[in-house]
Amino acid sequence: MTYLSRIRINPLREKSRLLLASPHAMHGAVMYGIPDAPTEQRILWRLDADDPRRPMLFVLTDTRPDWSHLIEQAGWPDADGPHAAIRDYAPLLAxxxxxREFAFRLTANPVQNTSAPIKPTETQLERAAEAKRRSFRIGHRTADQQLDWFLSRTERWGFEVPPSHTDPPGLGLEPGNGGLTTPREVRITARARRSFRKKNNGGKPVVLHTATFEGRLRITDVTLFTDRLLHGIGPAKSYGCGLLTLAPLPGLRQER
Structure with a gap:
């Protein structure tokens, strides 16, 4: 079984501020919601903070979770309304x-692998001096680069993004921008640079450049697409990236 959860977060609580500030801390809180061997299953999560007063945490798990600790520490335990909704994923997978076309949302960590970064950090210089050189994973920082990263990989993920019908095109969707010739039904709705440490006693910070993509997709390969739904897209999955969520497109006639 697979389950998709949605948990309301109260941003004014002390524990919430810690979780909202650190993807590492949020990852730990998510893992505590799985009772049996959470490290043996792929857990995907995403924090949607479109409304900063009502952040929403989405989590995809292989087993049914229990979010009592998050509700007690970072939610509204005494308020009315559903604090955490847990839904079986099987009806969607069917x-x-x-x-088939869906509206989608994805927060990802667009990256490239290179052996010669333009502005290497001190750590990268140390690694470059090693006897066995390894490539470096560098985050894309501009909207054009991030959008090109996404659109150039959709085929391997089992879907395509149809041509855009918006007028004018959204940011980064102009013809010829980033190597694109046709505007597509996708836009970047949020971009962020996240820096945090895995340990409270110091250590080198982890830096992530993230982008949230929203739009419309059309499935081209059921096996590839299902695999990405269940296992995520791109790197940094432990830190809130990679969860692709779908929503129906009202009034759209679906092809079978």
Whole structure:
């Protein structure tokens, strides 16, 4: 079984401020919601903070979770309304078919691998001096680079993004921008640079450049697409990246 959860976060509570500031801390809180061997399953999560007063945490798990600790420490335990919604993912997976279209949302960590970074950090210089050189994973920092990273990989993820019908095109979707010739039904709705430490006693910070993509997709390969739904897209999955979520497109005739 697979479950998709949605948990309301109260940003004014002390524990919430810690979780919202550190993807490492949020990852730990998410893992505590899985009772049996959480490290043996792929857990995906994403924090949606479109409304800073009502952040929403989405989590995809292989087993049914318990979010009591998050509600007590970082939610509204005494307020009305659903504090955490947990839904079986099977009905959604049953709808996956070639030609089917959905609205989607994804927060990802667009990166490139290179052996010669333009502005290497001190750590990268140390690694470059090693006998066995390894490539470096560098985060894309501009909207054009991040959008090109996304659109150049959709085929291997089992879907395509249809041509855009918006007028004018959204940011980064102009023809010829970033190597693109046709505007597509996707836009970047949020971009962030996150820096945090894994340990409270110091250590080198982890730096992530993230982008949130929203738009419309069309499934081209059921097996590839299902695999990405369940296992995520791109790196930094432990830190809130990679969870692709879908929503129906009202009034759209689906191809079968």
């Amino acid at each position: 709808q996956i078919a070639v030609g």
